[in-house]
Amino acid sequence: MIPAWIIAAAYALDRLIGDPRWIPHPVIGMGKAITALEKRIRARTNTDKGLKRAGMLLPLLVAGGAFTASWLLLVLLYWIHPWLAAAAHVMLIATTIAAKGLRDAGREVYLHLKRRDLPGARRSLGMIVGRDTGHLGEAEIVRGTVETVAENIVDAVVSPLFYALIGGAPLALAYRAVNTLDSMVGYKNEKYIHLGWASARLDDIANFVPARLTAGLLIGAAWLFRMDAASSLRMVRRDARLHPSPNSGFPESAVAGALGIRLGGENVYHGVRSFRAYMGEPLREMNAEDITKTSRLMFAVSTTFVIWCAAAVILVGLSGGRMLW
Structure with missing residues (x-):
């Protein structure tokens, strides 16, 4: 475990500045590495068996590379000066968190809707989802x-913090590499069913515990904000496992129950209709304020989890455990 203040400082840094475009982001480098590796793999093999074997190498190379490179960097900086390594640790962990970016993306859609600018809202939503948005009301x-905000509470906030708590910036960056791999090659379509299977499975495993922790924290946040915490718990129990993802249903059903709305239904991807299981009950019509409420829940969950992380580190320290950089 790392010192509590490093996790708290990393989260605070993300809340303060997010991911400025002028600062090179590790995920961009990961994306370029994945694209380059995919090209080399497809140039060497196009058989199902060959692609499946190569698919096992992708997480090892990309996630393993992210872990090793960041670990070596921190060791070098620690050798120069411990405080230099600590500052780098804070900044690296902050790059794996996207609480502010998630809120800002949702707020952009919200502001378009408040101005009655449906074309603008559709474009903004299209920047953060894979579904077709040009026809949406x-x-x-x-x-x-x-x-999107509910699902990414896990991917963009709780999971990176969870792995930062266990293994510092190297493990948090390795998680982010796995998550990036899943978003780029983890599709169950003809192109990626073999190459991306290992990345998709590893992402499911990596998010298994954080997704369930997030659902519990969302229920607590719903109670804190006097939303329907009882319904949130009930929807998680009833609907979470109906989602095609083994993890995404937990935050989505928790949010649906807390807000008294129904998520899921029919989506269109590149002109192809797809039905996703319903989450929650349609007790009322959805409106733009639900975006703001979901962001409030997200910040409550992320802040609470940071406090949990800090408490865990302090307890380990009091019990004689060694805190690693």
Whole structure:
């Protein structure tokens, strides 16, 4: 475990500045590495068996590379001066968190809707989802935004912090590499069913515990904000496992229950219709304020989890455990 203040400082840094475009982001480098590796793999083999074997190498090379490079960097900086390594640790962990970016993306859609600018809202939503957005009405735009913010509470906040707590910046960056691999090659379509299977499975495993922790924290946040915590718990128990992802259903069903809305339904991907299981009950019509409420829940969950992380580190320290850089 690393000192509590490093995790708290990394989270605070993300909340303060997010991911400025003028600062090179590790995920961009990961994406370029994945693209380059995919080209080399496909140039060497195009058989199902060959692609499946190569698919096992992708996480080892990309996630392993992210872990090793960041670990070596921190060791070098620690050798120069411990405080230099600590500062780098804070900045590296901050790059794996996207609480501010997630809120800002949702808020952009929200502001378009408040101005009655549906074309602008559709474009903004299209920047953060894979589904077709050109035909969506206000309720469906809200649904897409709420689903995206809810699902990414795990991927963009809780999971990176969870792995930072266990293994510092190197493990948090390795997690982010796995998550990036899943977003780029982890599709169950003809192109990636063999090459991306290992990345998709590893992402499911990596998010298994954080997704369930997130659901519990969302229920607690719903109670804190006087939303429907009881319904949130009930929807998690009833609907979470209906989602095609083994993890995404937990935050989505928790948010749906807390807000008294129904998520899921029909989506269109590149002109192809796809139905996703319903989460929650349609007790009322969705509106733009649900985006803001979901962001409030996200910040409550992320802040609470940071406090949990700090408490865990302090308890380990009091019990005689060694805190590693």
